[in-house]
Amino acid sequence: MDLETFWFCLIVVVWAMYFLLEGFDFGVGMLLPFVPRSGEERSTTLRTIGPVWDANEVWLVVAGGATFAAFPAWYATMFSGFYLALLLILFFLIVRVVSFEWRSKSESPRWRATWSWANTIGSFGAPLLWGIGLANLLGGVPIDSDGHYAGTFWDLFSPYTVVAGIAVVALFAFHGATFLTLRTIGDLHDRAERAALRLAIPAAALGAVYVVWTVAMAIDRNDKDLFPPALPAAVAIVALALAVVFILRGRNGRAFTMTGLGIVAAVATLFTSLYPRVMVSSPDFGNSLTVEGAASSHYALAVMSVVAVIFVPVVLLYQGWTYHVFRHRVGDDAVNS
Amino acid sequence: MSSLAVTTVDLARIQFATTSLYHFLFVPLTLGLAPLVAVMQTLWYRGGDERWLRLTRFFGTLMLINFAIGVATGLVQEFQFGMNWSIYSEYVGDVFGAPLAIEGLAAFMLESTFLGLWIFGWDRLSRRVHLATVWLFALGSWASAFFIISANSWMQRPVGSKVTDGRAELTDVWELFSNRFGIWAYIHVLLVGLTTASVVIFGVACWHFVRGRNQELFRQAAKLALIVGVPISAVNLGIGSQMGVVVTDYQPMKIASTEAQWDTCQPCAFSLFQIGGFTEDDQTPSFSIQIPHLLSILATLSWDGEVKGMNGLQAADQSQYGAGDYIPPVRATYWSMRVMAYAGTLVFLVLALGAFLYRRGRLATTRWFLWLGVLTIPLPYAAALAGWVLSEVGRQPWIVWGLLKTVDANSPSVSTATIATSLGVFVALYVALLVVDFVLMRRYARVDPPELGGEGDEFSLPAVEY
Numbered sequence: 001m002d003l004e005t006f007w008f009c010l011i012v013v014v015w016a017m018y019f020l021l022e023g024f025d026f027g028v029g030m031l032l033p034f035v036p037r038s039g040e041e042r043s044t045t046l047r048t049i050g051p052v053w054d055a056n057e058v059w060l061v062v063a064g065g066a067t068f069a070a071f072p073a074w075y076a077t078m079f080s081g082f083y084l085a086l087l088l089i090l091f092f093l094i095v096r097v098v099s100f101e102w103r104s105k106s107e108s109p110r111w112r113a114t115w116s117w118a119n120t121i122g123s124f125g126a127p128l129l130w131g132i133g134l135a136n137l138l139g140g141v142p143i144d145s146d147g148h149y150a151g152t153f154w155d156l157f158s159p160y161t162v163v164a165g166i167a168v169v170a171l172f173a174f175h176g177a178t179f180l181t182l183r184t185i186g187d188l189h190d191r192a193e194r195a196a197l198r199l200a201i202p203a204a205a206l207g208a209v210y211v212v213w214t215v216a217m218a219i220d221r222n223d224k225d226l227f228p229p230a231l232p233a234a235v236a237i238v239a240l241a242l243a244v245v246f247i248l249r250g251r252n253g254r255a256f257t258m259t260g261l262g263i264v265a266a267v268a269t270l271f272t273s274l275y276p277r278v279m280v281s282s283p284d285f286g287n288s289l290t291v292e293g294a295a296s297s298h299y300a301l302a303v304m305s306v307v308a309v310i311f312v313p314v315v316l317l318y319q320g321w322t323y324h325v326f327r328h329r330v331g332d333d334a335v336n337s
Numbered sequence: 338m339s340s341l342a343v344t345t346v347d348l349a350r351i352q353f354a355t356t357s358l359y360h361f362l363f364v365p366l367t368l369g370l371a372p373l374v375a376v377m378q379t380l381w382y383r384g385g386d387e388r389w390l391r392l393t394r395f396f397g398t399l400m401l402i403n404f405a406i407g408v409a410t411g412l413v414q415e416f417q418f419g420m421n422w423s424i425y426s427e428y429v430g431d432v433f434g435a436p437l438a439i440e441g442l443a444a445f446m447l448e449s450t451f452l453g454l455w456i457f458g459w460d461r462l463s464r465r466v467h468l469a470t471v472w473l474f475a476l477g478s479w480a481s482a483f484f485i486i487s488a489n490s491w492m493q494r495p496v497g498s499k500v501t502d503g504r505a506e507l508t509d510v511w512e513l514f515s516n517r518f519g520i521w522a523y524i525h526v527l528l529v530g531l532t533t534a535s536v537v538i539f540g541v542a543c544w545h546f547v548r549g550r551n552q553e554l555f556r557q558a559a560k561l562a563l564i565v566g567v568p569i570s571a572v573n574l575g576i577g578s579q580m581g582v583v584v585t586d587y588q589p590m591k592i593a594s595t596e597a598q599w600d601t602c603q604p605c606a607f608s609l610f611q612i613g614g615f616t617e618d619d620q621t622p623s624f625s626i627q628i629p630h631l632l633s634i635l636a637t638l639s640w641d642g643e644v645k646g647m648n649g650l651q652a653a654d655q656s657q658y659g660a661g662d663y664i665p666p667v668r669a670t671y672w673s674m675r676v677m678a679y680a681g682t683l684v685f686l687v688l689a690l691g692a693f694l695y696r697r698g699r700l701a702t703t704r705w706f707l708w709l710g711v712l713t714i715p716l717p718y719a720a721a722l723a724g725w726v727l728s729e730v731g732r733q734p735w736i737v738w739g740l741l742k743t744v745d746a747n748s749p750s751v752s753t754a755t756i757a758t759s760l761g762v763f764v765a766l767y768v769a770l771l772v773v774d775f776v777l778m779r780r781y782a783r784v785d786p787p788e789l790g791g792e793g794d795e796f797s798l799p800a801v802e803y
Contacts, residue, residue: 051453054408058446064415065438072430072504079419079426080748086416087759091766094409098770101405105777148423149750296431300507304435311443315450322450325461 003301007070008278008291010308012271014066015134016264018059019168023263024256025049025056027176029096029123030169032116035180035191039112046100046119047330048183053100055319057093069304073147073294074278081141081149082133085156089129096122124169131168135161138214138274140221140282147289160213167210171240171266174203175259178243181252185329193252200247200255204240207262211236211269218273222280229273236265348756349421349747352763354729356413358722359767363407365721368482368527369534370400371475373565375468382468388554395786396538396558401456402777406770408449413763415441421756425736425746432498432507433488436514440484448477482530483523490519492737493728494587500740521576521583522728528573529724533717535566536684539691541782543710546701551785559700563692570685577681577724578635584731585636585644588738590654590663591731592636593647595670597622603643607631610675615668620648658739665733673726680720687713 001009028049036042068075079086095118103115139160142151177199180192211233218224243258274280278294281287295301374397381389415437419426426434451473458467491498497512498505507513539562542555585592592598597608599620606627614622633642647664654663687709694700701707736743 047457051457054453055446055450057408058441058449061412061415061445062438062441064419065434065441068415068419068426068430069434069438072427072434075419075430075434076423076426076748079416080421080423080750083420083748083751083755083759086420087762090413090416091762093412094766094770097409097412098405098773101401102773102777105402105781146749147427148748296434297501297506300431300435303507303510304438307435307439307442311439315442315446319446319450322454325454325458328461 003298003305004291004295005275006305007066007295007301008271008275010312011063011066011070012268013312014059014063015271016267018056018063019130019172019263019267020260021056021059022053023127023172023260024176024179025053026123026127027172027174028180029119029176030173031176031180031192031195032120032123035177035195036188037191039109041188042112042116043104044184044188044331045180046103048180050100051326052322054097055322057097066304066308070296070301071278071291071294072296074289077143077147077149077279077289078137081143081151082136082156084153085129085133089126089133092122092125092129094122095119096126123172127168127172128165131165132156132161134270135164135214137279138217138222138270140280140285143279143281143284143287143289145284145287147287160217163206163213164210167206167266170199170203170206171259171263174199174243175256175263178247178252178256178259182256183329185331188331189329193250196247196252196255200244204244204262207240207266208237211266214266214269214273221282221285222273222277223285224273229269232265232268232272236262236269239265343753345751345753345756346744346747348753348760349751350743352421352756352760353417354726355760356410356417356763356767357729358725359771360407360410360414361721361725362718362771363403363410364482365526365530365533365717366403366537367400367407367478368530369532370396370403370537371471371478372531373534373538373561374400375471375475376561378468378471382464388557391554391786391788392558397455398781399537399541399778401452402774402781404452406774409770410767420759421748421751422736422746423748423750425741428504428741428746429492429737430504432491432495432505432513435507435510436484436488436491440481440488444477444480444484446477448474448481451477479527482526486523486526487514487516487519489728490516490522493522493732494518495737495740505737505740518583518587521580525573525576525580525724528569528576529717529721531565532570532573532681532684533721535562535569535688536713536717538562539566539688540711540714543707544783547704547707547711552701554786556701559691559695563688563695566688567685567692570681570688574678574681574685577678581635582638588731589645590647590650591665591670593645593650594665594667594731595674595727596632596636596644597667597671598632598644598646599648600646601643601649602646603633604630604641605632605636605644607635608671611671615671617664661734661742663734665731670727670731673723673730676723677720677727680716680723684713684716684720687716 028045032042032045036045067078099115099119099122103112103119106112133156136156139158141149141155144150174196177192177196181189181196184192215226215229215233218229219226239258239262243255243262246252246255246258276291277288278291279289281289374393377389377393377396380386381393451470454462455467455470455474458470462470491513494516495505496516497507497509499508500506538558542559542562545551545555581592596605597611597614598605606629608622609626609628611622611625613619614625630640632644633639636642636644651663655661690706691700691710694703694706732738734742734744736746
């Protein structure tokens with residue numbers, strides 16, 4: 001495998017990590033007005049993701065930085081082209097970040113409700129727009145012969161991309177509800193379980209529609225064959241179906257593994273469908289940005305590869321350890337001690 | 338000639354300046370408080386003195402309120418290179434992207450993960466491991482600053498790269514990270530962080546002394562702040578001055594503009610204050626206070642050193658780079674340098690006087706000085722922001738010194754109306770966040786540090802709660 005392809009794969013891994021991890025903390029944020037019934041329960045709900053959401057979000061920072069470093073032309077065209085969408089994403093992420101820290105800083109119910117809603121709105125808005133934005137890489141956007149974005153904000157919305165955005169939201173909500181069932185006790189746990197049950201089938205169905213449509217787009221818009229994109233798509237569909245089965249049978253741990261696998265496979269479906277391009281141009285397909293054309297020099301990629309090979313495993317180790325440390329159900333302290 | 342019409346580039350510049358300066362309102366305190374809170378926790382761990390534990394939690398809470406908004410606004414920084422400066426991004430990504438990516442993966446990840454462990458790990462981890470988490474958080478924040486400053490320093494002095502086919506390519510990563518400009522800038526920024534944190538801790542302590550509350554506890558905090566703050570703020574005046582020497586070597590136009598030095602001088606006097614003399618049409622100030630030889634010493638470390646003037650540098654730049662105006666905004670660089678230097682000096686003097694009073698045992702009773710201590714809190718912020726204005730405005734018209742001009746670097750696909758929209762959104766959002774942040778910081782700086790629980794129960798109190 002050449003270095004350009006290696007870096008494309010690495011960026012896929014980073015996006016997959018971001019969606020896998022921040023996916024459930026977004027989901028928990030979305031469920032905040034619906035699953036917990038009191039301010040106290042909302043605090044408990046937030047505490048399930050408290051120790052980890054910030055580090056989860058760093059995967060996004062890494063995705064941005066890695067794209068900038070390894071594929072400057074991709075980063076430049078995508079980030080300037082999706083300008084207003086990214087502005088909205090930043091807005092959602094910013095209010096959400098501060099909501100975590102600030103909500104508990106006053107006893108006033110109005111204050112707490114405000115920041116709970118800020119968290120929820122951010123948790124819905126950011127993944128919706130990420131879903132729409134990333135789907136546009138494949139769905140095709142107007143790119144001129146200099147590689148600059150030539151469309152408007154509204155060009156980002158098409159039936160395919162909007163369904164992609166909604167599917168991402170639904171999958172994260174399901175993923176988050178399943179996570180909550182593993183981290184809560186009592187009434188809160190029971191309500192999280194009911195939420196997961198309700199979300200399971202719609203989320204899995206939307207996820208399946210999304211991956212099938214993605215493969216169709218790959219063939220239609222990106223000159224791809226059925227294979228390999230159909231492979232991760234099949235994995236995604238099977239995993240999501242299993243997640244539904246497991247949640248129906250009350251096997252929440254396994255269900256969470258499957259929602260996670262489904263999300264990772266869905267990300268893989270998108271990027272497998274995209275390769276060897278990084279941004280499909282439509283209507284002028286010839287102006288599409290490619291892995292080869294957008295990549296940095298060999299030396300820069302080699303240096304970055306050394307860094308990645310050393311640090312990605314280290315990061316996974318200590319992040320994994322964090323999840324081990326906080327594996328207990330929140331609110332269970334009295335029982336433990 | 339300046340025109341009244343605001344161009345797309347101007348708006349993009351205003352947005353970048355606004356969001357960057359705003360982000361840097363929160364960075365120094367994190368850089369400084371992280372190790373100082375770690376020191377407090379270490380003192381508790383080693384000596385068992387529970388006052389240090391209470392201080393750890395008290396200042397830890399302030400650190401977290403501050404850190405949240407730093408994280409939130411940091412995301413904007415990474416995104417807007419691509420959003421607003423796509424030509425720049427494509428041109429420099431090969432070189433400039435590497436430190437940003439490494440920052441995320443190797444530093445910010447460490448910082449965020451171990452912060453989560455520190456906040457929620459009080460009753461989950463052993464004391465020793467929990468202590469390690471706060472140190473790793475501090476290490477992450479310092480490493481993060483290194484990579485960001487390395488990236489910025491490449492824009493100031495591009496090394497370790499060559500230009501091929503109209504874009505910069507990385508040729509030597511060690512040169513990139515051992516940039517002489519970057520090393521000095523990094524030390525400078527770290528010491529700014531420690532100074533800011535010392536001033537904040539000291540100012541908060543002064544406020545509690547004024548109110549006559551928690552005296553014993555805050556005497557310890559004040560002592561720590563003075564032990565760190567007095568020498569660090571003094572050394573940083575020297576490091577800042579050394580930055581001037583480095584800038585003279587690599588960016589002579591920036592120094593000439595900073596000193597409003599139109600003609601080459603030798604020896605050169607330092608202008609403390611002047612009226613006029615800031616434009617090409619008005620090169621001689623109508624009034625000025627000068628110290629003979631001081632500019633020669635500051636810029637070249639010699640009594641009679643030569644400092645090149647803007648007129649000669651402009652002519653030389655025109656013959657090297659073609660027609661154009663290579664002089665940065667003189668008034669902005671001149672005054673930002675002086676705000677930085679004067680505020681930095683005042684900070685040192687206040688802390689030194691505080692140390693003197695402390696040793697005499699009169700600190701907690703000298704009320705006028707206690708108020709001065711509280712009022713000093715904004716000064717390191719003013720100095721830090723002015724320093725960035727000097728560094729970035731002084732680099733104009735270049736976005737990458739000698740390689741790419743700012744006016745040629747913005748996103749062609751982003752319209753003036755779009756940037757006006759985003760600028761409006763950022764300003765409205767940031768003002769709201771600043772108000773909330775200020776109110777929260779003020780409230781949590783004024784509360785009584787929480788008492789610890791009953792015996793053997795010191796772990797029951799989380800540093801922060803959700």
